[in-house]
Amino acid sequence: MTVPLDAAYADQLDAADDLAGLRQAFVNDEPDLIYLDGNSLGRLPRATADLAADLVRRQWGTRLIRGWNEGWFDLPERIGAKIARLIGAEPDEVIVADSTSVNLFKLVIAALRARPGRERIISDDLNFPSDLYILQGVADLLGGRYEIAMAYSSDGIHGPVETILGLLDRNTALLTLSHVTFKSGFLYDMQALTAAAHAVGALVLWDLSHSVGAVPINLTESGADLAIGCCYKYLNGGPGAPAFLYIRRDLQEQLVNPIAGWMGQRNLFNFDLDYEPAPGLRRFLTGTPPVVSLALIEPGVDLLLAAGIERLRAKSIAQTEYLIGLWQQRLAPLGYTLNSPRDPSRRGSHISLGHPEGLGIDLALINELGVLPDFRAPDNIRLGIAPIYTSFRDIHTAIERMAQAVIEQRYLKYRDHRPAVT
Numbered sequence: 001m002t003v004p005l006d007a008a009y010a011d012q013l014d015a016a017d018d019l020a021g022l023r024q025a026f027v028n029d030e031p032d033l034i035y036l037d038g039n040s041l042g043r044l045p046r047a048t049a050d051l052a053a054d055l056v057r058r059q060w061g062t063r064l065i066r067g068w069n070e071g072w073f074d075l076p077e078r079i080g081a082k083i084a085r086l087i088g089a090e091p092d093e094v095i096v097a098d099s100t101s102v103n104l105f106k107l108v109i110a111a112l113r114a115r116p117g118r119e120r121i122i123s124d125d126l127n128f129p130s131d132l133y134i135l136q137g138v139a140d141l142l143g144g145r146y147e148i149a150m151a152y153s154s155d156g157i158h159g160p161v162e163t164i165l166g167l168l169d170r171n172t173a174l175l176t177l178s179h180v181t182f183k184s185g186f187l188y189d190m191q192a193l194t195a196a197a198h199a200v201g202a203l204v205l206w207d208l209s210h211s212v213g214a215v216p217i218n219l220t221e222s223g224a225d226l227a228i229g230c231c232y233k234y235l236n237g238g239p240g241a242p243a244f245l246y247i248r249r250d251l252q253e254q255l256v257n258p259i260a261g262w263m264g265q266r267n268l269f270n271f272d273l274d275y276e277p278a279p280g281l282r283r284f285l286t287g288t289p290p291v292v293s294l295a296l297i298e299p300g301v302d303l304l305l306a307a308g309i310e311r312l313r314a315k316s317i318a319q320t321e322y323l324i325g326l327w328q329q330r331l332a333p334l335g336y337t338l339n340s341p342r343d344p345s346r347r348g349s350h351i352s353l354g355h356p357e358g359l360g361i362d363l364a365l366i367n368e369l370g371v372l373p374d375f376r377a378p379d380n381i382r383l384g385i386a387p388i389y390t391s392f393r394d395i396h397t398a399i400e401r402m403a404q405a406v407i408e409q410r411y412l413k414y415r416d417h418r419p420a421v422t
């Protein structure tokens, strides 16, 4: 694939993009900075900044405890219902609570209890490490009864689909995977794998952290049982925003929250001494939600809903294809490798490019060249395309600066650096 290499072509693509105007809905005080890390921390919507001021000054400052009856109490379901529209779920099948990791813990234990006698949990080596740690912690907590069967990718890029299919058996309680994998951006076929797991009677739990807001998802059509996802990446909910969880409606009353707490109690203000779960998804709440950061998720979700996930996906594919075209001509000759699937239907919205000097290049981009990607060991420079605000010109500039980093050997200076957050 050849794409024109000049910046004017990027500008032409931006001029033809009907979503280009949405960039203005986000705070951007450093126009020269190329931000390609929206898959780790999305940009700040302007409306969120205004809402934050209102929440703190007016809602907290003047409404005080009355705020709970003026909208705070219902926030977990209300924002959950909006996220449901992004992931093909019913409004009462999604609720916002806790962090992604904690939601995974709750749902894994609930799923295992719903499949008594089965001892196998299946995942893969492309999954996010926190997810694997949670699985290991759960297996340990439950006294070594469970075996975590890992499927290994042959190239570190594509998900080991055949191995997973081979591991699924009548002893399997749960299959859990990242829908889009965090490093290579591989996109699993949710419907096919869910059907395969159901064929042996297992439950499936999808981590949507890297797909929600970037890829159309239809949990209902896929027959998905359980899902979790992150709100601070493509949803632009802000650093450490609480996460969401999904439980298919017919499973909600069967599953038990292992972290029972008063927010999940049927009549919490009766202060009964014995726990009785609330109907529906509220039973998967535990303690008081972080109202400020929870409320701040909403404007970002509204922007994605207004843009439309199908249109965002079409733009994301056009942008990742453009990026790969530029990589092939400009960066491959400089030693960069494509560490993401070549087929757009099998990848999410970020592209990983490898280079033997990857970390040094990443640090030169951040410190000297005005590009913010992120780095995932051993050699991946991860370029997150957030189609709601990334422009084609951003991509063009980033690729030119990545070429410059190698041509001018900017990485040499950083050989001994090891930053805490990459």
Ligand SMILES: *Cc1c(COP(=O)(O)O)cnc(C)c1O
Residues within 6 Å of the ligand: 099, 100, 101, 102, 127, 128, 130, 131, 178, 182, 207, 209, 210, 230, 243
């Ligand atoms: C980002 C991400 C998480 C984040 O979990 P936290 O509990 O918010 O730290 C979890 N899983 C996946 C797949 C992710 O991409």
